[in-house]
Amino acid sequence: MESDAKVIPIHPSPYNLSRQAAEAQTVLDHIVDDFSDNPESMRYFYDLFRRVYCQGEELKHEGLLVGTTCIHAPEELIYAFGATPVRLCNGSYHYDQRGADFMPAKSCSLVKATLGMLNSETVIPKIGKPDMIVNPTTCDQKKKASAMMENMGYSVYDLELPSVKESEASRVYWQRSVRQFAERLRELTGRKLTRKNLKEAMAKTGRAQAAFRTLHNFRRQSPSLILGKDAFLVTNAYFFDDIGRWTAAVEKLNEELAQREKAGFKAVQSKAPRVLFTGSPPIFPNLKLPLLIEESGGVVVADETCSANRMLYDMTAVDEWLVNDMVDSLADKYLKPCTCPIFTRNDDRRRRLLDLVSSFNVDGVVYQAFAGCQVYEMEYRSVAEEFNKAGIPLLYVETDYSPDDKGQLSTRIEAFLESLKNRRKQRA
Amino acid sequence: MSKLNLCVVAMLATLSMNGHCEDYRSGERRVGQGGRPGEAQAAEWRAKRGYPEGKADAADAAATPPVSAAEHRHGGAPAAASGAPAISGKHEEGAHSGGRPGGMRSGGAVWLSDSPPMRGDGSRSGSARGGGMGGMDMGGGRGGPPMKRLWPRVGNDPQKSGFAREDAEAATEIMLVSPGKSEGEPLKMPAENHAGLAFEMPAQGYYRVYLTNRKLQGDKLSISVAKAEVANFGHGGDEEEQARAMLAPRFLESAPIEIVRERQPGEKQFFQLKSGDEQAYLVLQKGLPLQGARVRFVSHQGWSKEAVSDEQGRVVFQVIRDYYPQWSEFQKRFKAACLVIAEAEAAESGSYKDQSYSSVRYQATLSGSYQPSPDDYMSYAWGLGIGLLIVLFCGVAVYLYRRRRVKPFQELRFNESK
Amino acid sequence: MKASNTRLQAVRDAVNRVDLKNFRFWFQIVAFVLFVYGGYFAIDLGSRLPFFSCGYNDEGRAGICYLLPLQHQLSQPWPRLFSLASIAILTGFLTFTLWFIVLNKGWCGYICPLGTIQDWITALRRRIGIRYSTYSESQFEQLTKVKYLLLALMILIPLGVGGGLFSHDVSPPFCLICPARMVLPAFTGDVSQFTIDFSSKTAMVMTALGIAVTALFLVGSFVRKRFFCFFCPMSALHYLLSKPALLKLKKDGNKCTRCGDCYRVCDMGIKEIADDVTTVNIMTDDCTMCLKCVSSCPENGTLKATFAGIPIFESTEEGFIKRMGKGLQHGK
Amino acid sequence: MIYFAGIDVGSTAIKVAVVDENGKVAGVHVTSSGSLFHKNSIDALNTLLNKLGLQRDDVRYLIATGYGRKLFKEADDSISEITANAIGAFETGKAYGGVRTIINIGGQDSKAIQIDSTGNVVNFAMNDKCAAGTGRFLDVAARNLELNLEDLGDCHFQASSAPLNINSTCTVFAESEIIGLLAKGHGKAEIIAGIHYSIAARTVRLAKRVGIEDRVYFDGGPALNKGLVAAIQDELGRELVVPEYPQTTTAFGAAIMARNEFMAEQSLEKA
Numbered sequence A: 001m002e003s004d005a006k007v008i009p010i011h012p013s014p015y016n017l018s019r020q021a022a023e024a025q026t027v028l029d030h031i032v033d034d035f036s037d038n039p040e041s042m043r044y045f046y047d048l049f050r051r052v053y054c055q056g057e058e059l060k061h062e063g064l065l066v067g068t069t070c071i072h073a074p075e076e077l078i079y080a081f082g083a084t085p086v087r088l089c090n091g092s093y094h095y096d097q098r099g100a101d102f103m104p105a106k107s108c109s110l111v112k113a114t115l116g117m118l119n120s121e122t123v124i125p126k127i128g129k130p131d132m133i134v135n136p137t138t139c140d141q142k143k144k145a146s147a148m149m150e151n152m153g154y155s156v157y158d159l160e161l162p163s164v165k166e167s168e169a170s171r172v173y174w175q176r177s178v179r180q181f182a183e184r185l186r187e188l189t190g191r192k193l194t195r196k197n198l199k200e201a202m203a204k205t206g207r208a209q210a211a212f213r214t215l216h217n218f219r220r221q222s223p224s225l226i227l228g229k230d231a232f233l234v235t236n237a238y239f240f241d242d243i244g245r246w247t248a249a250v251e252k253l254n255e256e257l258a259q260r261e262k263a264g265f266k267a268v269q270s271k272a273p274r275v276l277f278t279g280s281p282p283i284f285p286n287l288k289l290p291l292l293i294e295e296s297g298g299v300v301v302a303d304e305t306c307s308a309n310r311m312l313y314d315m316t317a318v319d320e321w322l323v324n325d326m327v328d329s330l331a332d333k334y335l336k337p338c339t340c341p342i343f344t345r346n347d348d349r350r351r352r353l354l355d356l357v358s359s360f361n362v363d364g365v366v367y368q369a370f371a372g373c374q375v376y377e378m379e380y381r382s383v384a385e386e387f388n389k390a391g392i393p394l395l396y397v398e399t400d401y402s403p404d405d406k407g408q409l410s411t412r413i414e415a416f417l418e419s420l421k422n423r424r425k426q427r428a
Numbered sequence B: 001m002s003k004l005n006l007c008v009v010a011m012l013a014t015l016s017m018n019g020h021c022e023d024y025r026s027g028e029r030r031v032g033q034g035g036r037p038g039e040a041q042a043a044e045w046r047a048k049r050g051y052p053e054g055k056a057d058a059a060d061a062a063a064t065p066p067v068s069a070a071e072h073r074h075g076g077a078p079a080a081a082s083g084a085p086a087i088s089g090k091h092e093e094g095a096h097s098g099g100r101p102g103g104m105r106s107g108g109a110v111w112l113s114d115s116p117p118m119r120g121d122g123s124r125s126g127s128a129r130g131g132g133m134g135g136m137d138m139g140g141g142r143g144g145p146p147m148k149r150l151w152p153r154v155g156n157d158p159q160k161s162g163f164a165r166e167d168a169e170a171a172t173e174i175m176l177v178s179p180g181k182s183e184g185e186p187l188k189m190p191a192e193n194h195a196g197l198a199f200e201m202p203a204q205g206y207y208r209v210y211l212t213n214r215k216l217q218g219d220k221l222s223i224s225v226a227k228a229e230v231a232n233f234g235h236g237g238d239e240e241e242q243a244r245a246m247l248a249p250r251f252l253e254s255a256p257i258e259i260v261r262e263r264q265p266g267e268k269q270f271f272q273l274k275s276g277d278e279q280a281y282l283v284l285q286k287g288l289p290l291q292g293a294r295v296r297f298v299s300h301q302g303w304s305k306e307a308v309s310d311e312q313g314r315v316v317f318q319v320i321r322d323y324y325p326q327w328s329e330f331q332k333r334f335k336a337a338c339l340v341i342a343e344a345e346a347a348e349s350g351s352y353k354d355q356s357y358s359s360v361r362y363q364a365t366l367s368g369s370y371q372p373s374p375d376d377y378m379s380y381a382w383g384l385g386i387g388l389l390i391v392l393f394c395g396v397a398v399y400l401y402r403r404r405r406v407k408p409f410q411e412l413r414f415n416e417s418k
Numbered sequence C: 001m002k003a004s005n006t007r008l009q010a011v012r013d014a015v016n017r018v019d020l021k022n023f024r025f026w027f028q029i030v031a032f033v034l035f036v037y038g039g040y041f042a043i044d045l046g047s048r049l050p051f052f053s054c055g056y057n058d059e060g061r062a063g064i065c066y067l068l069p070l071q072h073q074l075s076q077p078w079p080r081l082f083s084l085a086s087i088a089i090l091t092g093f094l095t096f097t098l099w100f101i102v103l104n105k106g107w108c109g110y111i112c113p114l115g116t117i118q119d120w121i122t123a124l125r126r127r128i129g130i131r132y133s134t135y136s137e138s139q140f141e142q143l144t145k146v147k148y149l150l151l152a153l154m155i156l157i158p159l160g161v162g163g164g165l166f167s168h169d170v171s172p173p174f175c176l177i178c179p180a181r182m183v184l185p186a187f188t189g190d191v192s193q194f195t196i197d198f199s200s201k202t203a204m205v206m207t208a209l210g211i212a213v214t215a216l217f218l219v220g221s222f223v224r225k226r227f228f229c230f231f232c233p234m235s236a237l238h239y240l241l242s243k244p245a246l247l248k249l250k251k252d253g254n255k256c257t258r259c260g261d262c263y264r265v266c267d268m269g270i271k272e273i274a275d276d277v278t279t280v281n282i283m284t285d286d287c288t289m290c291l292k293c294v295s296s297c298p299e300n301g302t303l304k305a306t307f308a309g310i311p312i313f314e315s316t317e318e319g320f321i322k323r324m325g326k327g328l329q330h331g332k
Numbered sequence D: 001m002i003y004f005a006g007i008d009v010g011s012t013a014i015k016v017a018v019v020d021e022n023g024k025v026a027g028v029h030v031t032s033s034g035s036l037f038h039k040n041s042i043d044a045l046n047t048l049l050n051k052l053g054l055q056r057d058d059v060r061y062l063i064a065t066g067y068g069r070k071l072f073k074e075a076d077d078s079i080s081e082i083t084a085n086a087i088g089a090f091e092t093g094k095a096y097g098g099v100r101t102i103i104n105i106g107g108q109d110s111k112a113i114q115i116d117s118t119g120n121v122v123n124f125a126m127n128d129k130c131a132a133g134t135g136r137f138l139d140v141a142a143r144n145l146e147l148n149l150e151d152l153g154d155c156h157f158q159a160s161s162a163p164l165n166i167n168s169t170c171t172v173f174a175e176s177e178i179i180g181l182l183a184k185g186h187g188k189a190e191i192i193a194g195i196h197y198s199i200a201a202r203t204v205r206l207a208k209r210v211g212i213e214d215r216v217y218f219d220g221g222p223a224l225n226k227g228l229v230a231a232i233q234d235e236l237g238r239e240l241v242v243p244e245y246p247q248t249t250t251a252f253g254a255a256i257m258a259r260n261e262f263m264a265e266q267s268l269e270k271a
Helices: A019-033 A040-054 A075-080 A093-100 A109-119 A140-151 A168-189 A195-218 A228-237 A243-263 A288-295 A323-335 A347-359 A374-390 A403-427 B002-013 B039-049 B058-062 B069-074 B239-247 B380-406 C002-016 C020-041 C067-074 C085-103 C106-111 C113-128 C137-143 C146-162 C173-177 C179-186 C201-223 C233-241 C261-265 C317-329 D037-052 D081-096 D135-144 D149-156 D171-183 D188-210 D226-236 D246-270
Strands: A065-068 A084-087 A132-136 A156-159 A274-279 A299-304 A364-370 A394-399 B110-113 B136-138 B146-154 B162-165 B171-177 B197-200 B205-217 B220-232 B258-261 B278-285 B294-298 B304-308 B314-318 B336-346 B350-352 B355-357 B359-371 C247-251 C303-307 C310-314 D003-009 D013-020 D025-032 D059-065 D101-105 D110-115 D121-126 D216-219
Touching (some): A019 A228, A065 A075, A195 A243, A195 A323, A195 C317, A228 A288, A274 A347, A288 A299, A288 A364, A288 A394, A299 A347, A364 A374, A364 A403, B205 B239, B220 B258, B258 B359, C020 C106, C106 C113, C173 C201, D003 D037, D013 D246, D025 D246, D081 D110, D081 D121, D081 D246, D121 D188
Parallel strands (some): A065 A084, D101 D216
Antiparallel strands (some): B110 B146, B171 B205, B205 B220, B258 B278, B278 B314, B350 B355, C247 C303, D003 D013, D013 D025
8 A cells, every 4th residue: 555655756847947937938939029120139138038047048257246136236346356246136926936935925026036036946047156145225125135145045245325315424324335345345355446447347337338328319219219128128138147248239239220220210100109117127027017018009218217227327427537536436326316216305216207208208107116115106106296297197007026917907008008199199 | 195196096097906016005104203223223233244334425424423313303403505516405494304413514415305304204115116206196186197296305315314495506407307208398496395396297107307406616517417216107007108108218318417227127117126136327428328427325324335337327236224123113115215326527618607617517316215125024934834834734634634534433422411 | 501500510519529628638728828927928918817817926927816906906095995996996896797707617617727726736646546535515514605704804804904904914815815826926936925024913924824825725735626716715706796607507407317427526526516406507606617517427418518608518428428438448 | 871889898798889970879788798708799799780770881990998809809999998988988978067087897897097178098097906896896795695786776775874894805805794794683785885885985095096087977887886876976075977878888988989090090091
């Protein structure tokens, strides 16, 4: 009798057959196949995501690996110390569920997915174990994640970020934080911060930013030359791709867009409503909302999220190219222009949104808030008021990584886009 | 009073403020007449410091015993009018005269001063501008051209010269030469001594007054020319006019003899001679250099130095330092009068007023002023010393402050207030 | 018509791409030579200049800073001051204003020889590799008033002198403590200002004070950018007159991301330039119109310098990237 | 005569509306969705056409809307039910002096829509994922109380005391709460009133999110329930415009849309 019962050993299935790979595969197929006229130079990014997310290819990097959980961690400093930064923020529903095992169900998908990823055996993108994780003390959930990550056996550095960005005191505080971070990196890497190192690092990021800005500016064109889903894919690749390769690929894309511009190419119909995307960041494979917008006939022409614009747009200005001044300049760049809702007052976000609306000829704004991301949820009201006053339509979508609200969302988004079209018709 | 007017001129003219601006401040400062130290004291100083003593005219020096300030003020011994000048020094108003108490053997030369003796010469600072004399009265009420007043005085010592009186025997001729003019126009001798010679200065530039006396003494014709040069420059106004005035010749071709102060290199409108400076003078006769004239430079204190003009008629003096007040009374703008006297004899014969003469005695005077040299009261050593000290102190302070700031944490403490 | 427009645009683009640092460096040198040595070339631009072309630089100056004659005019005896003479003060002031209106505070950032010297001292410090100091916000707020205090004293003391309340040795009060009086003549070999005047107690105190301020100036401008400009009464006077000026610094607050890049490079440490998004004429009393903020603003057209309403230098993304890229490559 | 049709493929019912070229309603038809959306939709359309004596060809343009709009491939175009609802309510509301706010309670969702004076959607809000406060909730409650859905309205007014508080917002939990209340011996009418107020409160909150402007139009199947209408009116403190056929407003809107689009295309072709 008993002999019938047997222990069935685990047969680890290859990654590319996992649910997770399937999730990425579905989204990628959607991005690539369901849209025509994808730019030729986007193939680099499609391939990159296929390799990393679907095949689970390992990512190579130079020097030590420093994971970051937020855009507030100055990557230039990490590069200057010869280490490689990789942003750990994750968009996978699979990891979201893994994270829910040990985190409150109400917490935001992004944090759940990130920690779920860090807690799983198969970390995708396959970066290996970071030598250190920089965790800027931004929102409450990220703050609390710090100790959790430590418990998972990671070496975590809390980069202290002030909650107020207007005051001079917080600026000074943050500059000190950044200097201390550099000091910590020095201890970690055993290298020295020199003018030359830092300049080289800043040049790297500066080139990447310039490339991003060019791409960003191409999106001002109406009708659009490129779809938002591709743009999001590009900026998402910045999380983990080698910065040099990434920049070269974006520069190539820009060249193609320039040609498209010359040829009078249209990526969408002229009447496609132009949408500004803001709020919680779309991170691959959770490009649910941007994709819904674009398959419903809209086009995301600009965004104000920390997975794209906020990460790469603001550039550093330095007056005196001395180490001290450069580090302080970096600190300023990471604090002052940031429009993250974790800051107590955030007029800058409203102003930037309004500026994007006018400069990108935007018809309407889609505001994504991850359920559980209180700061975005709370800030919605003030943003909505401002937009109401300015007469700009705004769609607020509270969602998470799960695909089950797709049906309802598509109705709302379609209705929203229809109303945008109608407005345009009437104005014409 | 005249100083105030000067200011107004400056104000009205409203333009390029130049140089070191004494001109703006000039005039308000007045020093008590007793401010001048006694000569005995001065002599002592002189001896102590080994200052080069002006080689005084022997006769004059011998006749100049040291006097106290008090004596000087009240000294009223009449100066003998036995000298050649037609205008003789008469000390009728003894109390007011600046005349020397001792007898004055050679009655002294006639010269033009910008202050009457009663005020005490040179006790007013900043009276003169440029190489000439300053002090202008407002002409005809506000807004009119500035006015200048000069007093003919007699004596070889600027401080101790009394009013010159008209001499009935002599032929006196007063000429006023306006800037840029080559000829003068007659000026009237004042009826009252106190009134002085007054004239208006509508143009910018150097006004010159020539007071010429001709007198026959036996077969010797005595010609003396007292000259004063008044610089009239406003602040602003026509700059071209100023430049022209600066370059215009400053001698009179018809003058039988005259002394011209040679301009210092780089001299500007508001030039002020300082003690210690070297100053050249030219002795000219009818506009031509006169060689061999005996030229005496008399300082404010009466010290003098004599030299003989070279073939260019040129003679150079170093302005003596003779101002030694108490530190507390020191005035850096103390304006001391000085006097240059040139004398020459010529065996010229001719006739004057139907009387023939066989020789001519020429005498020319030029009055001027000088101020203490900045070297007397300015110290580079102290300036640089203090400057360096502060630089050093502040530099170290900043360094230490920065060092301290580098320390990681500064404790916050509260006051134990009840 | 259209062709000329595109040509104009091309010129504008070229200007906006200009390496302001270099341009300013040479511009300042030319201005310095002109105003410190111009006198040797018989250049005379009058005595109503709105910057420190020091009158004490007897030989070389090509014109005189207005503060000197102003203080002199104010120190005349009261009976004169309150009579016809005041017309002269007014006409002088008018001349000064006319000068000022042309370049606004651009005189400070581009012409003023004392400002240029401070920039040179700063360059020296930078070369040595010593970091600069800044004021904290509270210090800034306290110290920024000093220039108005100096301006008031600069007017009141000469008036007091004219009224016989103070000795003439304190006149002109500001010139006596102005570092330009010592520093600028020294450039023509005239170091006569580096002395203590022992002729009277007041003169002694004032000259010692002047030396002290000059010493502070040298140390201060070594550790802080444009140290003296922060206290400059001329700057205060400028600000009071700046409304009708032709050269203006303008900001489009809607485009501003408040990234603080402009604040970062500001020599004077003016926070408003970054944080104020409502004011259009963004020039503050401390501003020297060096336009570094414009050159380091990455947003198209957010900051711009306009002359009589015509934009002459605008912030552009392209220009920003070019300029910063140059800084990054330098000395690599 | 040419006709235009709109078909609203909802989760519980399929609504068809046909209008003539002047935009006047020719006829409406409502049928249950069942499980065969596609077949039932076609049946519903044919039924109505038969009733009106029309041929399929008489309908020149047909627009589908609603949850199942993508499934109805026969349609010439599809629009979201929000837009369709807004148009329908706007057209219907003209008779009542114009409406600006629309409350729609459907089978599985509830919406609040704000339109401007020309009928454009200015703002809208939908309930989140769960079915609380929707028609489905009423369904469940009626079943628990062993009543017909149609009788709920009348029952509402038979309550002898204040409506009971139904605290649970979730349909499933509310079900057990109702059973609990019944067990405690509370009257059915009070429970029903409680349910109506619970739905009303949620719906009004939704409407407040989009901003309420006069007048408020209420449609969707539950609008047939007079008790619910009264409860919403009470919560809202405003009058409600309830159309004669509240279920077909969206289908009517789609039909109007079909007519407008057809006309626009025609005029384009002419030009």
